Amino acid sequence: MDPRLRSAVDASVGWYEDLCALHGVGSTLADGLWSALDRPPPLHSDALVVEPEVTAGRVLACLSGREHCGVKDSFATMDLSGDGMELLFPATWIHREPASQRAPAGWVTVTGADELADWTAHHDTTDVLLPPLLRRAHFRILARHADGRLVAGAVARLGSGAVDVSNVWSAPGHRVDWAGLAGVIACYFPGRPLVGYERGEALEAALAGGFTPLGDLRVWVR
Secondary structure, three states: OOHHHHHHHHHHHHHHHHHHHHOOOOEEEEOOEEEEOOOOOOOOOOEEEOOOOOOHHHHHHHOOOOOOOEEEEOOOOOOOHHHOOEEEEEEEEEEEOOOOOOOOOOEEEOOOHHHHHHHHHHHOOOOOOOHHHHHOOOEEEEEEEEOOEEEEEEEEEEOOOOEEEEEEEEOOOOOOOHHHHHHHHHHHOOOOOEEEEEOHHHHHHHHHOOOEEEEEEEEEEO
């Protein structure tokens, strides 16, 4: 496996571990499959495929008894449509070599609960990203302001050697310069490669900003 892809998938597992712990949800990792022991945080899957050898049968057995659930197929190898699940979206893993440190105007770190509440209200993650994250050294919740308004945001999480970039958003009429965002993140976590996954226009913007596609993933729900 491409070590960059390995790093991206592992970073996703680390994100799930941290967010589940934040919400008081336990988890397990066995036979190449990560799964939450209880209902995961909003917008998160119940299971995450960590190794390409994991089969659809293994995933379905893990999710047995869960009426409403989701799974992130990290390698886009499974068709679960015949098992009561629907494809929520496909996406692409991305990677970027370490960026030079630079801080384009307007980008700041969210440091207070009120700022975070404003940020999550713009991004519909009020019940997902909670204030205790602001006290975690390996997390940076980033916000960009223009004309006194919050117009964009992103989350950077330092994992084992790489920084996971996620929850990138922009307000109508604005766009995120991913090359600039990479420079901002490098100010906090210098010398680290960046990983994540995106789709649609966000993927196009990330690739234009120096990221490289690594492979496909799919998220399924029922």
